[in-house]
Amino acid sequence: MNNNEIYIAIAIMTLVNYATRLFPFLFFRKKELPAFLVYIEKYFPAVIMTILVLYTLKDVSFTAAPYGFKEVSGIIFTAFLHLLVKNYLVSIFAGTLFYMILIQYF
Numbered sequence: 001m002n003n004n005e006i007y008i009a010i011a012i013m014t015l016v017n018y019a020t021r022l023f024p025f026l027f028f029r030k031k032e033l034p035a036f037l038v039y040i041e042k043y044f045p046a047v048i049m050t051i052l053v054l055y056t057l058k059d060v061s062f063t064a065a066p067y068g069f070k071e072v073s074g075i076i077f078t079a080f081l082h083l084l085v086k087n088y089l090v091s092i093f094a095g096t097l098f099y100m101i102l103i104q105y106f
Helices: 003-027 035-057 069-085 088-105
Strands: none
Touching: 035 069, 035 088, 069 088
């Protein structure tokens, strides 16, 4: 890529980024959100947690040592933490940190 193509790509990315930030203010001027956005806001964190669990377990061999101990321990820790503090962000970040510590040091 030459310099002009890079500048054009940066300009396009800037416009797209600006448009995505402007979109909610243009289309949702009313005080109440549409029902589908309220639904997404309510259920999206649980969907993300489910995706993270499935992604964690996708390549685990439960028939060979250590039998998925690290992954299952991370999931149990994350679930326990979420039940304790009831905060998705804390659960996700602390659970991920716990899992990474298990993977790196044990």
